[in-house]
Amino acid sequence: MVDQSRKETQCVHYGGEVEAEAKGLNTPIFTSTSFSYLNTEKRLYPRYFNTPNQQVVADKVARLEKGEAGLVFGSGMAAISTTLYSLLKAGDHVVFQPGIYGGTFHLAEIQLPNHGINRTFAESQRVADLERVTGSTTRVLYLETPTNPLLSITDIEQAVKLAKSRNLITIMDNTFASPINQNPLPMGIDIVIHSATKYLGGHSDICAGVVVSSHALIGLIRETALNFGGCLDAVTCYQLEQSIKTLAVRVGQQNRNAGEIAQFLERQPQTQRVNYPGLRTHPGHEIAKKQMTGFGGMLSFELKNQDGTAFQKKLRLIRPSMSLGAVESTICAPATTSHLHLTPQQRAHLGISDQLLRLSVGIEDSRDLIADLSQALT
Ligand SMILES: *Cc1c(COP(=O)(O)O)cnc(C)c1O
16 A cells, blocks of 8 residues: 655654553663574574664655665765675775765775775766766765755756666765755665664764665665674664654754845845745756755855855854754854865865855744854944
């Protein structure tokens, strides 16, 4: 039977039915790392990625992403590195779109070539540019949309077409959109990855990652995961499960707030270049409308005549802070945080100026956030 329920309902009710004894509404926390093996086929162990708390949260995210199965990891990077190493071996080639998360970029730059895996960064996320660097040994196409911090949009439908014609496995880092705003699997993407540290956790207190895919691919990734060992403990799994119950409500409010703030910033004479896929002026707006059900809580903009650090110090509500996706609004200057390690030339090439600020919009009342931005701009 096709499940007709909506995301708000699914976030609350998917997964979490393991309490047989007292029939409590919450999943009990199974803290054991040692489980009996007599009279059962099961061999439970946290690093086998199969304890009750791990399975409940993996299943919840898998169903929200409309995938068959999931695995929960100790961080987003554990999920990303384990997935790439389970699909690639020496001599293989992988194509990355540009603008991907910094940690993934470093993995691609340093680790993969050390293991004989070749990689190329495409010139842009446009499909013609992705195709140009695809060769006979290419196995994987790695995508991320929207990107950090410019919110560039990759056309998922076009990228999937290219991948199918070249027999590539597609990976999508869906962290920025969250499963509420974008489900890449039904569009033909093979593997979806989340840094659950961001929207899924949503309260700036959990570090975790999730991979969702078919039973076959999850089986393959799990074999590598057992050896790499990037598993998540039961207590954090429980916290993550509780957080996801409010994911759709949080993201809904973040979508609305970010839309209002983007429009406000675009009207201000002190700002320029507001990057938000929900704005008609955004170059990826039409594609975003096609593949996203909400435009997300992330945006970035440039200040015209004010130093970014001075501006951030004037803010009273919005917290200058790294990371993103939480209930509280946070702001950072990518040139001095996520993209600090790059040369000024590399940053200029990517379009990341010293004046660029990235805002992760929280669930506060948008009027309070706009008032805060307004007083800091003047
Ligand atoms: C934070 C982030 C990651 C890495 O996740 P960690 O949980 O920090 O390991 C990967 N991709 C994106 C888009 C992110 O924002």
